[in-house]
Amino acid sequence: MSEFYLPEGLPAPSAAPDGLSQPYWDGAREGKLRIQRCRGCGAWQWGPEWVCHRCHSFDLAWEDITGRGRIWSYQRPHHPVHPALNGHGPYIVVLVELPEYGGVRMVGNLLGDPRQEVRIGAPVEAVFEHHKDYSLVQWKLSL
Amino acid sequence: MSERTLRGKAAIVGIGQTPYYKHGQSPDSEFKLALMAVVNACSDAGISPHDVDGFASYGNDRSDAGRLAAALGCREFRFSNMFWGGGGGGVCGAVANAAAAVATGMADCVVAFRSLAQGQYARYGRGAPVTSVGGDDAFIFPYGMMSPAQRFAMKITRFMHEHGIKHEALRAISLACYHHAQNNPNAVMRGKPLDEAKYDNSRWIIEPFFHLYDCCLENDGAAAVIVVAADRAKDFPHKPAYMLGAVQGCDHRSAAPVHNMPGYDSSHFCSLAPHLYRMAKMGPKDMQVVQCYENFTGGVLMSLIEHGLVQPEQANEFLVKENLIAPDGRMPLNTSGGNLAECYMHGLELVIEAVHQIRGDAINQLKRNDTAIVIGGPMVTPVSSLILGSEAAL
Numbered sequence: 001m002s003e004f005y006l007p008e009g010l011p012a013p014s015a016a017p018d019g020l021s022q023p024y025w026d027g028a029r030e031g032k033l034r035i036q037r038c039r040g041c042g043a044w045q046w047g048p049e050w051v052c053h054r055c056h057s058f059d060l061a062w063e064d065i066t067g068r069g070r071i072w073s074y075q076r077p078h079h080p081v082h083p084a085l086n087g088h089g090p091y092i093v094v095l096v097e098l099p100e101y102g103g104v105r106m107v108g109n110l111l112g113d114p115r116q117e118v119r120i121g122a123p124v125e126a127v128f129e130h131h132k133d134y135s136l137v138q139w140k141l142s143l
Numbered sequence: 144m145s146e147r148t149l150r151g152k153a154a155i156v157g158i159g160q161t162p163y164y165k166h167g168q169s170p171d172s173e174f175k176l177a178l179m180a181v182v183n184a185c186s187d188a189g190i191s192p193h194d195v196d197g198f199a200s201y202g203n204d205r206s207d208a209g210r211l212a213a214a215l216g217c218r219e220f221r222f223s224n225m226f227w228g229g230g231g232g233g234v235c236g237a238v239a240n241a242a243a244a245v246a247t248g249m250a251d252c253v254v255a256f257r258s259l260a261q262g263q264y265a266r267y268g269r270g271a272p273v274t275s276v277g278g279d280d281a282f283i284f285p286y287g288m289m290s291p292a293q294r295f296a297m298k299i300t301r302f303m304h305e306h307g308i309k310h311e312a313l314r315a316i317s318l319a320c321y322h323h324a325q326n327n328p329n330a331v332m333r334g335k336p337l338d339e340a341k342y343d344n345s346r347w348i349i350e351p352f353f354h355l356y357d358c359c360l361e362n363d364g365a366a367a368v369i370v371v372a373a374d375r376a377k378d379f380p381h382k383p384a385y386m387l388g389a390v391q392g393c394d395h396r397s398a399a400p401v402h403n404m405p406g407y408d409s410s411h412f413c414s415l416a417p418h419l420y421r422m423a424k425m426g427p428k429d430m431q432v433v434q435c436y437e438n439f440t441g442g443v444l445m446s447l448i449e450h451g452l453v454q455p456e457q458a459n460e461f462l463v464k465e466n467l468i469a470p471d472g473r474m475p476l477n478t479s480g481g482n483l484a485e486c487y488m489h490g491l492e493l494v495i496e497a498v499h500q501i502r503g504d505a506i507n508q509l510k511r512n513d514t515a516i517v518i519g520g521p522m523v524t525p526v527s528s529l530i531l532g533s534e535a536a537l
Binding site for chain 2: 006010011012013014015016017018021025046047048049053072073074075076077078079081082083085090091093095104105106107108109120134136
């Protein structure tokens with residue numbers, strides 16, 4: 001039994017080619033959820049971009065946040081589209097909204113039974129899945 | 144200042160297709176398919192390929208416009224244009240860009256085309272065979288979210304949740320496409336009819352709204368249309384299909400990274416559709432046939448709603464097969480079979496079908512055939528749509 005939600009062999013994330021997302025991946029490695037916040041207007045921003053879409057400041061900070069959110073949407077893929085997933089069976093991808101941080105959304109897997117019923121609006125919290133060379137943010141239902 | 148519009152300024156006067164194949168089964172190379180489609184479209188228009196002086200395409204088409212112009216011996220080459228973005232979002236945009244070129248005198252005879260041999264290159268339905276991903280993909284690929292279906296599925300889940308629309312509404316879209324394809328000799332799915340039980344029993348691609356038959360095909364082929372200025376449109380053998388309106392783009396920040404677009408559960412036409420109808424000086428009720436790009440049936444549903452063709456609260460009741468089929472349905476949809484059942488020609492087959500309907504020579508011909516709306520590539524960024532019409536609609 002793998003300690004990871006999905007089989008190994010899927011494409012590994014990288015901050016390449018421009019390094020824009022490096023602080024996020026560094027944070028995940030340390031077990032911290034880190035997103036952008038504009039020093040100009042205070043807006044939270046995700047995914048990463050070089051400029052604030054509200055005030056056009058280029059002075060974007062990276063802040064550690066609590067990983068509390070709720071399920072905004074989900075899917076349960078069955079058909080494998082990558083060799084690493086052949087024969088694996090269904091799995092759950094969730095889109096998680098973070099109400100405390102301007103409603104930004106993050107993508108991840110919902111840990112647990114891949115055939116569980118998924119409820120939109122259910123509270124979830126971030127957990128970290130440490131692979132050899134990178135770490136993924138995953139989500140589990142809050143108790 | 145004169146009115147800024149494409150309405151009545153350009154027309155499609157030629158259409159051409161190759162045979163359509165299941166992916167990997169084309170005996171001809173992708174570039175040869177492009178050449179064949181252009182030659183066929185010129186033949187339909189009664190012109191020589193030497194007379195073509197521009198090319199417009201989309202979806203990162205690999206058939207280079209300069210090579211096409213050289214191969215075909217085009218006397219002049221005055222317009223080349225590639226619509227940004229992947230998939231079929233640019234299908235109507237490419238036609239509109241061709242129309243803009245001829246309407247403004249930049250060129251006289253522009254081909255809008257798409258050539259696609261998925262069997263010879265990457266298949267859209269597969270994840271890219273890479274070991275590392277950067278940029279936006281780094282935030283989704285490691286979670287097993289790689290194919291177009293997986294990229295769009297959560298938009299549809301959310302939309303259905305918000306509006307209480309049932310899977311049966313999507314099934315009706317698929318049934319209508321397969322129904323129309325059964326009469327179409329060029330349809331890949333001719334001879335493979337679909338009924339409710341076959342649809343319901345088909346395997347899940349993605350729960351909760353992607354059965355196998357909610358997903359487009361993967362095909363090889365090419366298609367092309369010839370666009371000229373309206374004042375020349377009657378110099379060609381077939382009845383012209385005039386451009387009445389066109390839009391391209393998407394909603395506010397639709398391309399925001401990692402699924403952070405403000406209007407998430409959308410096909411991205413909300414702010415575009417009013418511009419389309421304004422240019423056409425028509426409304427949704429004036430559309431006599433609808434050709435709507437099916438990457439996935441959920442994208443069709445959202446596109447129909449965002450173009451005002453279906454009201455969300457009526458979707459469960461209205462989206463039944465009987466309403467969507469030619470010749471007598473209330474809103475005939477994808478009357479050649481579309482991406483689901485004719486061919487995944489990235490939507491250009493839908494433009495060609497709209498022209499057939501306006502000419503009056505479609506396989507599933509409608510009695511009222513003065514207007515047709517074509518909607519391209521929902522859920523990608525940018526998207527595009529257009530309205531074509533007969534001379535009577537001008």
